[in-house]
């Protein structure tokens with residue numbers, strides 16, 4: 001295991017009716033005037049938005065409001081949020097929604113404490129040293145942004161989707177009421193489950209040895225998602241299954257499962273080019289890319305794929321390691337299909353003729369992508385091409 005530091009001070013308030021505490025939590029973590037940030041309307045349709053405002057009013061927290069965050073959140077709204085936040089002198093950013101809303105809130109929180117262009121954090125890697133405190137009321141189990149250091153934003157002018165991270169961006173609190181996720185359409189539920197699985201895979205597929213504790217934690221999260229996702233697809237109101245998925249989503253990405261090892265992240269970066277170009281749902285893009293990545297790296301480095309097959313998918317050892325690993329990948333693909341996820345370019349509107357462009361953008365300024373197997377441009381193209389030409 002490698003040396004590591006881990007600082008994850010988010011306060012989680014988990015369970016039925018937890019959103020009732022939002023006003024008190026904003027106050028507890030130093031907020032007196034909040035910027036209330038939300039997405040395209042699901043929180044209004046569910047009545048959550050009005051309830052959150054009521055709880056803020058009851059606690060005497062005033063607020064400015066900014067809605068309209070789109071999935072794959074855009075830089076334009078972040079600039080608007082920074083300006084609005086400064087004009088209203090807010091001291092707290094409250095995100096009510098999913099990963100996109102939380103990521104946009106984190107960008108505003110960091111941007112408000114920075115004199116330059118907030119995009120520097122994403123494009124130039126300028127360190128984020130300060131940010132306003134962020135709190136979240138989570139409505140979808142997926143991105144894990146409720147407990148993570150990260151934010152991912154798309155610059156709509158350049159079509160570049162990039163992430164930035166800092167301990168300063170970990171939410172001060174996250175309210176996680178699984179009931180709030182019961183209104184999710186099955187496709188979003190399944191895309192969220194896929195994203196959770198791949199957050200684990202990015203950590204699991206590592207060449208760092210002697211990491212039994214984090215390997216076992218990773219396997220527990222994967223097995224939970226495999227068990228619970230079909231239950232919520234069949235019965236969207238299943239509170240207990242929703243609860244297990246929601247906590248799995250947090251554990252998958254606050255890095256408790258990833259410390260002490262070199263992580264991969266190739267599938268995510270290869271996918272981000274798809275969401276940037278075609279505005280694909282992130283989890284659906286991952287369902288297309290991650291199995292293609294697994295099939296490609298199998299030849300070069302099967303060892304962790306064998307463990308994945310045996311321990312996660314209960315595959316009996318076959319004649320060769322490659323055969324065992326392949327059976328694991330096939331089981332993963334069948335699972336993705338069974339929950340309604342795509343596996344091919346065609347299903348997400350991606351085009352084979354864009355592969356050169358996707359690869360160029362991905363590798364701009366870099367020799368290789370990923371760590372489990374270091375991928376040069378030709379390797380990345382082969383992964384895209386496999387996803388573009390496979391039959392379902």
Ligand code: NZQ
Pocket residue numbers: 038039040041042043069070071072073097098099100101103139140141142143144145148149150151152180181182183184185188192195253268282283
């Ligand atoms: O915008 P509204 O109307 O709220 O609708 C959303 C959106 O259309 C809807 N939704 C959310 N909760 C709902 C609901 N609909 C009905 N009932 C509910 N309870 O679901 C759609 C997707 O929402 P979004 O916030 O985009 O989902 P998700 O949490 O999957 O976030 C995706 C974004 O997170 C980034 C992705 O790249 C993508 O941009 N990621 C962020 C990470 C991080 N910050 O650590 C890590 C991830 O790897 C990921 O890259």
Ligand code: ZN
Pocket residue numbers: 143195198199268282
């Ligand atoms: Zn993700």
